Amino acid sequence: MHINEAKKEADYIFNLACPASPCHYQAQPVETTKTAILGAINTLEIAKNNKGVRILQASTSEIYGDPREHPQKEDYWGYVNPTGIRACYDEGKRCAETLFFDYYREYGVDIRVARIYNTYGPRMRADDGRVVSNFICAALKNEPITVYGDGLQTRSFCYVDDMVEGLLSLMNADIQAQPINLGNPDERTILELAQMIVELTNSSSVIEHHGLPSDDPVKRQPDITRAKKLLDWKPTISLEEGLMKTIQYFDGIMLDTSQKK
Numbered sequence: 001m002h003i004n005e006a007k008k009e010a011d012y013i014f015n016l017a018c019p020a021s022p023c024h025y026q027a028q029p030v031e032t033t034k035t036a037i038l039g040a041i042n043t044l045e046i047a048k049n050n051k052g053v054r055i056l057q058a059s060t061s062e063i064y065g066d067p068r069e070h071p072q073k074e075d076y077w078g079y080v081n082p083t084g085i086r087a088c089y090d091e092g093k094r095c096a097e098t099l100f101f102d103y104y105r106e107y108g109v110d111i112r113v114a115r116i117y118n119t120y121g122p123r124m125r126a127d128d129g130r131v132v133s134n135f136i137c138a139a140l141k142n143e144p145i146t147v148y149g150d151g152l153q154t155r156s157f158c159y160v161d162d163m164v165e166g167l168l169s170l171m172n173a174d175i176q177a178q179p180i181n182l183g184n185p186d187e188r189t190i191l192e193l194a195q196m197i198v199e200l201t202n203s204s205s206v207i208e209h210h211g212l213p214s215d216d217p218v219k220r221q222p223d224i225t226r227a228k229k230l231l232d233w234k235p236t237i238s239l240e241e242g243l244m245k246t247i248q249y250f251d252g253i254m255l256d257t258s259q260k261k
């Protein structure tokens with residue numbers, strides 16, 4: 001069936017598809033850009049051809065690149081290297097946002113755009129490659145924790161349940177088309193995160209410093225004033241609580257794997 005013939009079988013479309021871990025999207029950069037842009041066009045076409053369907057785009061804090069404004073508000077346009085190794089994801093997602101707003105202006109499609117900050121939690125893959133799962137898996141195995149660069153770069157980590165609540169609130173809200181930051185404003189250095197995970201797991205892991213990948217953003221923290229005001233949403237799960245739940249999950253799957261051996 002051609003995409004234009006897809007008939008309405010739903011009221012809502014969540015366009016969440018795209019690898020989001022730097023090591024995975026950088027392994028297939030052309031496919032990543034295609035997923036972001038062709039995926040946006042295909043899902044927007046379905047929404048356009050089926051009146052009454054509302055469509056939500058999982059956008060990203062990567063829209064802001066290596067931000068010169070801190071914390072980031074939605075009206076900040078970002079600072080992205082268009083030819084670097086992160087561009088396939090950043091520019092793909094930026095272009096997808098453009099498509100969403102143009103389908104809204106040109107065809108009246110009912111859009112929602114969430115700019116998702118770093119999110120973690122149970123059921124991440126052990127080989128996901130992002131920082132929380134890498135650090136927890138290393139700590140549970142008492143292996144070295146790999147901090148890239150000096151570890152003074154910052155991120156703000158949101159627990160998955162809070163993010164799901166935020167996405168559902170945004171989808172259900174009756175608001176004008178506009179991007180909305182979703183994330184936890186609790187900003188931490190990567191070194192702090194490593195130390196926290198070592199403590200929470202009672203691990204004997206040591207911290208090892210590795211090279212910093214190019215274009216790695218120096219800091220990142222959402223301003224969530226808009227989400228609080230329009231969606232009455234804010235994260236409720238602390239980093240410590242969320243990490244404990246995630247540690248329990250990875251501990252469980254590692255136990256399973258070792259019992260099967």
Ligand code: UDP
Pocket residue numbers: 021022118129130131132134135146147148149153155190212213216217
């Ligand atoms: N990072 C790290 N060690 C790892 C994985 C990531 O020090 O094993 C750092 C990475 O350089 C970045 C931050 O942790 O500064 C968050 O990386 P992640 O890949 O989770 O997501 P990003 O926010 O960079 O897309």
